[in-house]
Amino acid sequence: MSRPNVHGLPQFLRKDDKGYFLDYFIEEGGIRKRKRVRLGQIPAAQAKMVLAQHMQEIVAGKFLAVEKPEITFNEAADSFLGYSEARRKSHGNDIQMVKRLKVYFGNRPLKSLTPYIVEGFLTHRKKTGNQAPDKSRNGKALANSTINRDLGILKSIVNRAVFNGLLEKNPIQRVRAFREESRDRTLTLEEYESLLARCAPRISAIVQLAYWTGMRKGEILGLRWDQVDFQNKVINLEAADTKTQEKREVPLTEALIDLLKRTPKTLGNPHVFTNRGKRMLDVKTAFLKVIREAGIKNFHFHDLRHCAVTNLRKAGVNDSVIMSISGHKTYAMFKRYNKIDRQDRVNALKQVERKFDTDMTRSESEQKAKL
Numbered sequence: 192m193s194r195p196n197v198h199g200l201p202q203f204l205r206k207d208d209k210g211y212f213l214d215y216f217i218e219e220g221g222i223r224k225r226k227r228v229r230l231g232q233i234p235a236a237q238a239k240m241v242l243a244q245h246m247q248e249i250v251a252g253k254f255l256a257v258e259k260p261e262i263t264f265n266e267a268a269d270s271f272l273g274y275s276e277a278r279r280k281s282h283g284n285d286i287q288m289v290k291r292l293k294v295y296f297g298n299r300p301l302k303s304l305t306p307y308i309v310e311g312f313l314t315h316r317k318k319t320g321n322q323a324p325d326k327s328r329n330g331k332a333l334a335n336s337t338i339n340r341d342l343g344i345l346k347s348i349v350n351r352a353v354f355n356g357l358l359e360k361n362p363i364q365r366v367r368a369f370r371e372e373s374r375d376r377t378l379t380l381e382e383y384e385s386l387l388a389r390c391a392p393r394i395s396a397i398v399q400l401a402y403w404t405g406m407r408k409g410e411i412l413g414l415r416w417d418q419v420d421f422q423n424k425v426i427n428l429e430a431a432d433t434k435t436q437e438k439r440e441v442p443l444t445e446a447l448i449d450l451l452k453r454t455p456k457t458l459g460n461p462h463v464f465t466n467r468g469k470r471m472l473d474v475k476t477a478f479l480k481v482i483r484e485a486g487i488k489n490f491h492f493h494d495l496r497h498c499a500v501t502n503l504r505k506a507g508v509n510d511s512v513i514m515s516i517s518g519h520k521t522y523a524m525f526k527r528y529n530k531i532d533r534q535d536r537v538n539a540l541k542q543v544e545r546k547f548d549t550d551m552t553r554s555e556s557e558q559k560a561k562l
Contacts, residue, residue: 200235204242211238213245262357264296264304264348270355271348280434288344301352302362309345309363313338335369342368374491377498378402382487389481393464396450397474398495404441405499405517407434408492412471415461424448428518439518 200206205214210232217226230238268289275285295312296304320332349361378386383402387395400411410432418427426441433439443451457465464471478492496517503513513519 201239201242203246204238206238211235213242262301262352263298264301265293265298267301267348267352267357268293268296271344271351274351280436284340285344288341289348292341292345292348301349302358304349304363306363306366309342309366312345313342313369316341334371336371339368339371342366374494374497376490376494377501378487378490378494382485382490383498385485386481386487389484391477393454393466393471394474394477394481396454397464397471398478399450400447401492401495402498403444403447403502405496405503405513406441407496407518408474409434412462412464412473414463416456416463417461419451419463421448421452433518435518435520437518437520439515441516 203213203215205212205227209229211230213226213228213230215226216223218224230241272282272285272289275282279285292312295315316333316338346361346363346366349358349363352358353361387398390398397408397411400406401408404426406426410428413432414426418429418432420427424443424445426443428439428441430436430438451463454463457468460468460470462470474492482490500513500517500519503516504510
């Protein structure tokens with residue numbers, strides 16, 4: 192029951208020389224604000240009736256609150272890209288994914304999104320794949336991981352709208368991602384040697400850096416000479432240079448040091464890897480060519496990172512040290528790059544066998560000593 196105020200009126204109802212008014216608080220942008228709504232010179236009974244009709248909303252802090260402007264999907268997407276440009280290293284990729292999302296969702300009100308509508312988009316993506324620009328034919332089937340990236344950006348767009356106070360909550364937050372199969376492809380020593388034998392000098396240097404250090408392709412192609420510390424045999428990556436936006440020191444082997452010293456510098460360009468005087472932006476075409484020539488199947492450039500992590504672990508390097516070299520922030524992600532293969536399992540049983548034999552020998556020696 193409402194408690195009366197000094198005028199003997201119910202809580203939230205007031206009166207002055209201009210008549211009755213509702214007096215209450217609402218929440219706007221996380222700030223508690225006082226609101227007064229004039230009812231005018233009306234009878235007390237009618238004022239109490241108005242109060243009773245809106246009591247539930249008033250208590251919830253919503254009655255007559257400023258309505259949030261209705262924002263379209265395209266507007267929310269553009270707002271997200273502004274945030275992405277300032278804060279996300281993946282801005283280039285974000286632009287392409289947002290462009291695709293805007294084609295599908297267009298100017299529909301953002302609040303009209305539902306899990307059903309989003310599932311329809313995901314089904315559409317699976318069906319059309321990498322569709323031709325003129326939509327004349329469907330493209331190559333997409334991996335679940337690719338569709339999950341689209342879903343992740345879609346959720347981020349809506350989350351930013353919620354963060355900016357344009358939506359009460361994210362209506363698609365509970366849409367589940369597709370199950371992804373982790374890649375575990377690494378090179379055998381023979382495959383690695385065959386690959387290097389077919390690489391041009393610059394591509395060979397890039398491949399070797401990725402294979403031995405686990406550096407990401409973007410980190411390697413963006414590498415500058417001032418980041419290479421030949422004296423201490425390390426590469427110093429600043430936070431702005433890494434995907435995780437954390438600085439990292441990458442150790443170099445003597446062979447990698449020699450390789451970098453033999454890499455010619457380009458006058459006027461600070462980057463280590465250049466092509467025709469400009470920084471190299473990608474090696475996809477060249478890498479695919481040598482992969483085909485070497486007869487290596489089902490192998491991507493990023494799999495070289497798997498090779499580095501797996502090789503370090505096989506060499507007995509502590510997991511924490513490997514993570515500090517590769518730049519993995521979480522152990523869960525690190526495990527995806529650390530491949531356990533058949534030889535690991537065989538060696539594990541051999542270790543148990545050796546321990547068992549050692550324990551048996553020790554036990555027999557102890558028994559003989561007691562006799």
